[in-house]
Amino acid sequence: GAVVSQHPSRVICKSGTSVKIECRSLDFQATTMFWYRQFPKQSLMLMATSNEGSKATYEQGVEKDKFLINHASLTLSTLTVTSAHPEDSSFYICSAGLEGNTIYFGEGSWLTVV
């Protein structure tokens, strides 16, 4: 079964609104989670590293004020896309490492901004 759960799986929102995506670790605590974005036929691009109890670490070129990350507990990280625009439409996916170097992904969230 899934060890990392992501919600919602699909969301459509209007331009200018904000959307929150949740990533939960099931049955384990994750001090670190990762957020990725994937455009069609492109690779997963790391957006930021979410650290429990502290600020997220953003990759170069990712606007921290636009993509707000909150990791308030050891089992939940959230990504909020603020003032969304059509170019933010993408597949957003989170992950958490568990043992060794195994990467567990959430199911992903398809965001469409209209």
Added chain:
Amino acid sequence: RKEVEQDPGPFNVPEGATVAFNCTYSNSASQSFFWYRQDCRKEPKLLMSVYSSGNEDGRFTAQLNRASQYISLLIRDSKLSDSATYLCVVMPGGSYIPTFGRGTSLIVHP
């Protein structure tokens, strides 16, 4: 040069064929290597880790060539259900932050 490079394909093969993908990486300090499978509009799922001695899992064989900095995936006796995108994933030593290739698309047809 990209950190992890893959031929995006698509590789279009008939059922039963053998197909091989390569992936090159630029960071010589990379320590961990994986192949992930990603189905259309789904999250990536681990297919297999890649070890220096090479490893096999059923119809799938993965190999690592550190000197040339590439890894490979060989799929024998292709099935229709093997159709997917195969992602090469590389991690530096001591890090949990992977670098993904853009993926190689495989289409297996009847």
